[in-house]
Amino acid sequence: MTETVVSYARTPMERLEPSRFWHTFSDMNKVSQGPKFIVERAEGPWLWDDNGDRFLDGTASLWYCNVGHGRTEIADAVYKQLTALDAFTVYGDFANRPALELSERLAAHAPVVDPRVILTCGGGESIETAAKLARRYWAAEGRPGKRHLISRTGGYHGLHGIGTGIIGMDRFRSGFGPMVEDASVVPHDSVRALEEEILRVGPENVAAFFAEPVIGAGGVYAADTDYFTGVAEVCRRHGVLFVVDSVICAFARMGNWFGIERYGVRPDMIVFAKGVTSGYQPLGGVVVGGRIAEPFWNRSGNPFHHGTTYAGHPTCCAAAMANMDILEREDLFTVAYEVEAQLDAAVRTLADHPLVSEVRSGTGVMAAVQLTEEALGDRGITTAEVFAEARARGVVLRAIPHSLLISPPLIITWEQIDHLVSTLRSALDAVAQRHE
Incomplete structure (x- = not known):
């Protein structure tokens, strides 16, 4: 050429x-x-x-x-939604049809047991949500000492406060001071190193482990075929929540909906963003397993005091629905x-x-x-x-x-x-x- x-x-x-x-x-x-x-x-x-x-x-x-860029179907869906309902909060009992329909559609595809969906405006917000929910879940279960968060070298989890605190690249933490207490990083390719860190910190103190299906922004490092099977077993054995960060890997980039399906495991939570709308509107979220949702959904007086102004934005959800239509229609x-x-x-x-x-x-x-x-x-x-x-x-x-x-x-x-x-x-x- x-x-x-x-x-x-x-x-x-x-x-x-x-x-x-x-x-x-x-x-x-x-x-x-x-x-x-x-x-x-x-x-x-x-x-x-x-x-x-x-x-x-x-x-x-x-x-x-x-x-790809310039998809008129997504633009048309955004315009149609804007002319009907531009935006409105989903705090309390408020909802909108695009947010409800998108949540059902995402849950239907997610490799998570009995899933619920929290919507946000992007990947960084979604990591904050998942990390806070992990800690809040253990507090609701009477184990408030389980606060420690573990991540991997090279892992990228956005640059919000908690995301910066657990990111696996030192250069993004330098100069900011401590962003989150009780956090540590383990080698990205070692199940044994993860278990040793859990034992070092004490399983009674560890809330969750965060990992991308393929480390993306940190340099494109794929896991061995049995890595995530081992991770899931270690987390189960020691009572640690397994959180998959699929912000980069989801929505067909790995040939399936959330990326982690290639490894045959079911995490406790999946963080998503980016490809859910192909960037046409800012949207992200967390798919939450039913076990994690249980104390908040089935026990009175136990709210999860967390959310964002534009979460569940109907126009963003409409863009996601149109984007998912394209993914499916064009296989x-x-x-x-x-x-x-x-x-x-x-x-x-x-x-x-x-x-x-x-x-x-x-x-x-x-x-x-x-x-x-x-x-x-x-x-x-x-x-x-x-x-x-x-x-x-x-x-x-x-x-x-x-x-x-x-x-x-x-x-x-x-x-x-x-x-x-x-x-x-x-x-x-x-x-x-x-x-x-």
Whole structure:
């Protein structure tokens, strides 16, 4: 395929200084002094900037645009709902039909025993909800000392207070002080390490263990086939709640509804967001097992004092229903397995590149291309350089300190996958040549 290097001429809007928009998750000292990459429109797996240049969205924005951009069915559902009921609280006994119907639909697909559904506005809020509910559940059961939360190295659980406290990457906790007491992190691939930590802390003190089906933002690390079976057994044996963070992995990205189905276990809670609406509206939630719900649903005077203003937002729920219709109608679950295999085959061709130390792929529509220590160290190469070179050639990826992450919309074609990978190879070549 012919290599295209995209022009970066910028419009007058981008030259306005100073910019007052604070980009989240960014070094504003750098971002504020350069031109902005303004995305004007999107369709399918493609983005167009304000200069009219086209880019392949190699990350489904942030892991969420599973059905692709520009789906008029979702836009129509949002418009229809806005003209009927824009929004209203679901506190107390208030409800709306989209929230009720979505909860039933999610519960019907969730691998959780006797599920109930709490709705939120996103993944970070959902982690807060699940963690607070885990602690509150044990208090309701007369065991308030069970507060400790355990997570995994590399695990990403959002950047709210509790999420920051249990995140498996130190760089996201640095400088904030303690976010949550009674928390610890164990190696992501060891059932034995989890059990040893539970015994060290004391099972009478541990509330819950949090894990992603595949570690996503931390670098795309898939578990061994029997890992989660072992985890579920350890948690059951020691009376620890097993909470699956499926924010990235759900809604067909792993070929099923919540990702964890690939491992044949039934967790106590599942946290979801992102792909539930494919990002068309902000929505998340927690699927809660009936055992955890019991003291709140079946005992009087025991409320769960937690919630958010926009939880159960009818317009967001309408978007989710339309998105789920697309997943089912187009059988993107089967498609995801096909795309998973094609992406795996294509991205593994990069393993022979001199700058690449490891390629991780093959479980879900996601992959990571890790650079060598020599490249990142002695040669002074950064993943940000490779990201910039790929974007200059028309492909948007995501850079973390040691790897380039890939998680395209599920509707990506084989030809587009090949384009993505060949462009990444060209970007690696350009960076290597620059540092010779």
